[in-house]
Amino acid sequence: MALGPVLDWLDSRTGYRAGLSHLLDEQLPAGVGWWFVTGSILLFLLGVQLATGVVLTMFYVPTPDHAHESVRYIMEGLPFGRLLRGLHFFGASFIVVAALVHMLRVVLFGSYKKPREVTWMTGVVLLLVILAFALSGYLLPWDQKAYWATTVTINVARSGPFGELVAGVLRGGEALGALTLLRWYSAHVFLLPACLIVFVVSHVYLMRRHGISGPAEPQAGPSVPFHPYQLARDTLAMALVFAVLVGAAAMFPAPLDEVADPTDATFVPRPEWYFLSLFQLLKYFPGPLEPIATVGIPGLVVGWLFALPFIDRAPGRRLRDRPLVAAGFAALGVGVVGLTALGLRDSPPNEGPRWTPLARAGATFVQDARCTACHREGGGGGPIEALRPLRDPEWVRAHVRDPEVLVPGTRQPPEGAMTLGQAHSVVSYMRRVRARTGPLPAVSAQEGAAAMIAGRYCSSCHMLDGEGASSAPDLTTVGRTRDATWLREWIADPALVDPAASMPAFGQVLSEDELEAVVSHLAARR
Amino acid sequence: MSTPSDVDPAAAATGRRRFLGRLVAALQTTIGGTLGVVLGGAVLSPGLAKSAERWLPAGKVDDLVPNQPTAVMLRITRQDGYAQVVDRRTVFLIRTSDTAVTALDSTCTHLGCRVSWNSEAQELVCPCHGGRYDRTGAVTAGPPPAPLTAFETRLDDGDVLVRV
Numbered sequence: 001m002a003l004g005p006v007l008d009w010l011d012s013r014t015g016y017r018a019g020l021s022h023l024l025d026e027q028l029p030a031g032v033g034w035w036f037v038t039g040s041i042l043l044f045l046l047g048v049q050l051a052t053g054v055v056l057t058m059f060y061v062p063t064p065d066h067a068h069e070s071v072r073y074i075m076e077g078l079p080f081g082r083l084l085r086g087l088h089f090f091g092a093s094f095i096v097v098a099a100l101v102h103m104l105r106v107v108l109f110g111s112y113k114k115p116r117e118v119t120w121m122t123g124v125v126l127l128l129v130i131l132a133f134a135l136s137g138y139l140l141p142w143d144q145k146a147y148w149a150t151t152v153t154i155n156v157a158r159s160g161p162f163g164e165l166v167a168g169v170l171r172g173g174e175a176l177g178a179l180t181l182l183r184w185y186s187a188h189v190f191l192l193p194a195c196l197i198v199f200v201v202s203h204v205y206l207m208r209r210h211g212i213s214g215p216a217e218p219q220a221g222p223s224v225p226f227h228p229y230q231l232a233r234d235t236l237a238m239a240l241v242f243a244v245l246v247g248a249a250a251m252f253p254a255p256l257d258e259v260a261d262p263t264d265a266t267f268v269p270r271p272e273w274y275f276l277s278l279f280q281l282l283k284y285f286p287g288p289l290e291p292i293a294t295v296g297i298p299g300l301v302v303g304w305l306f307a308l309p310f311i312d313r314a315p316g317r318r319l320r321d322r323p324l325v326a327a328g329f330a331a332l333g334v335g336v337v338g339l340t341a342l343g344l345r346d347s348p349p350n351e352g353p354r355w356t357p358l359a360r361a362g363a364t365f366v367q368d369a370r371c372t373a374c375h376r377e378g379g380g381g382g383p384i385e386a387l388r389p390l391r392d393p394e395w396v397r398a399h400v401r402d403p404e405v406l407v408p409g410t411r412q413p414p415e416g417a418m419t420l421g422q423a424h425s426v427v428s429y430m431r432r433v434r435a436r437t438g439p440l441p442a443v444s445a446q447e448g449a450a451a452m453i454a455g456r457y458c459s460s461c462h463m464l465d466g467e468g469a470s471s472a473p474d475l476t477t478v479g480r481t482r483d484a485t486w487l488r489e490w491i492a493d494p495a496l497v498d499p500a501a502s503m504p505a506f507g508q509v510l511s512e513d514e515l516e517a518v519v520s521h522l523a524a525r526r
Numbered sequence: 527m528s529t530p531s532d533v534d535p536a537a538a539a540t541g542r543r544r545f546l547g548r549l550v551a552a553l554q555t556t557i558g559g560t561l562g563v564v565l566g567g568a569v570l571s572p573g574l575a576k577s578a579e580r581w582l583p584a585g586k587v588d589d590l591v592p593n594q595p596t597a598v599m600l601r602i603t604r605q606d607g608y609a610q611v612v613d614r615r616t617v618f619l620i621r622t623s624d625t626a627v628t629a630l631d632s633t634c635t636h637l638g639c640r641v642s643w644n645s646e647a648q649e650l651v652c653p654c655h656g657g658r659y660d661r662t663g664a665v666t667a668g669p670p671p672a673p674l675t676a677f678e679t680r681l682d683d684g685d686v687l688v689r690v
Binding site: 084231238 | 547554557607612
């Protein structure tokens with residue numbers, strides 16, 4: 001190999017060997033062992049996040065119109081995309097854990113003490129930067145969780161000092177939307193990485209300047225070089241963590257909810273586990289007390305962390321010499337774990353998309369020849385299953401009533417018209433298809449008939465499972481208050497039950513079997 | 527680490543250093559390689575992907591005048607990353623017999639301009655550099671280096687299907 005002379009030349013011009021030697025041949029105090037791999041693991045995970053993040057930006061589009069679709073493409077269309085996003089998604093959780101473990105190690109060994117106060121403070125900044133990364137990252141897929149968790153975050157910001165101003169800056173516009181997504185994206189891919197790099201470099205520089213702190217009590221024995229002894233521990237630990245990360249990314253697809261829907265009242269937002277304790281804390285400080293949970297307690301904790309090296313100034317580094325610090329972190333740990341556990345119990349994960357009666361009815365409505373004339377492979381409109389449901393039901397209904405108005409030159413208006421309920425059903429169906437809800441499960445003929453009636457008639461005025469119009473009472477749990485007998489009489493002719501009723505009579509519209517089907521369906525809604 | 531008394535301790539330490547150095551190199555190569563496959567695969571594969579071909583209806587065979595190229599616009603839905611785009615593509619259908627139709631791409635093989643049918647000259651003419659093709663797509667004049675691309679066709683119950 002003729003590489004030797006080339007490297008010699010490179011070294012004579014750059015001095016890279018001396019630099020490498022400075023990096024690798026640091027002498028470590030005796031007794032530095034496995035405890036001291038935590039920082040390297042964190043640094044490694046941040047590197048993985050940076051690399052996967054850069055590749056994700058090649059496929060991600062930061063606009064409300066396309067963000068969700070582009071993430072869907074990464075998951076389903078892009079070779080290695082599922083693994084790529086999985087590494088980035090689970091990597092975020094791994095980093096939060098690794099950062100906490102690293103911090104606890106530093107606390108355990110009293111490594112924050114003189115002369116390493118500033119090293120510790122840059123570390124606290126890095127923890128905050130990591131949390132900001134996590135927070136800004138999960139808005140980006142623009143799914144339900146992203147939208148609603150960010151709505152909560154912005155409203156939390158409103159309760160602090162200069163709340164409206166801060167909330168306005170976070171939102172970037174009048175409401176949560178395109179401008180919000182763009183600025184959170186910009187923060188996530190430009191601003192925060194820049195902060196991260198500056199503080200990581202400072203942190204590592206300071207670590208090297210003061211040398212690694214080593215065991216709490218100096219141990220006898222010769223010092224050992226970083227390479228290869230500690231580097232081997234670091235690398236083994238990294239390989240282990242990386243293997244678990246790849247395993248997680250390969251086994252579990254990173255979640256992606258339905259696309260964000262600002263009108264959906266059924267979605268219960270629940271943040272990622274690492275923010276769950278803060279989220280839960282809000283529940284104990286209602287109304288005017290809210291700032292205690294949003295600003296007060298978190299502010300005190302962060303302030304205490306920053307000030308820790310100045311509060312605990314005794315030279316002893318052993319944990320048993322520092323009972324107050326130990327007690328403080330134990331209390332903080334119990335608090336965070338306890339609140340997280342309560343949060344998990346209080347807000348069960350969303351079930352994910354499922355087939356509702358309206359979606360079932362919509363699946364039938366879209367097979368109408370008036371739709372499929374254009375909405376087919378190679379047709380003018382594209383298959384309905386491939387369309388993104390960007391439009392609301394009012395638009396869909398207008399489109400079907402008079403397509404010329406909305407898309408000039410398409411075709412003659414079809415005969416007959418769609419009810420608002422049918423439009424709601426079609427939109428519901430399209431959303432289920434886009435959310436990959438899985439095949440439509442078979443139901444009894446009676447249940448199928450009830451779904452069709454609910455889609456065609458009921459949902460034109462009533463809400464069912466969060467879908468449909470809202471000009472009449474919500475029927476989602478109507479069975480709790482009305483029994484089958486009452487429902488039958490009411491649906492057949494409301495005026496007979498209440499002369500002032502505004503609902504039309506369906507006794508003549510529905511067959512006896514249909515009436516029976518819809519009555520038993522509604523009565524079973526509890 | 528205990529060292530047998532008959533082994534030189536300095537040599538053992540060197541051996542241990544060498545072993546650990548190799549272990550580090552091997553593990554880091556494995557980690558880097560795994561990341562490289564995932565990241566490289568995602569970056570490279572879309573650039574190397576081939577679009578899937580399919581049969582699209584292009585019209586009725588009865589509507590075609592024998593031996594007269596008829597321009598037909600095909601709407602080809604194509605996945606462009608996350609987006610679905612519709613490519614509008616003009617092809618010439620030429621009914622060569624009652625049971626056979628040929629389809630020619632309208633893209634000039636010279637520099638990619640759009641050719642059109644000149645019924646007086648009975649030629650497909652490219653407006654850019656004067657390339658000319660006959661109704662089989664063969665070059666009759668001008669700079670085009672190759673005949674027009676022909677698509678596979680078949681007839682299905684009077685419908686002309688073109689494979690694009």
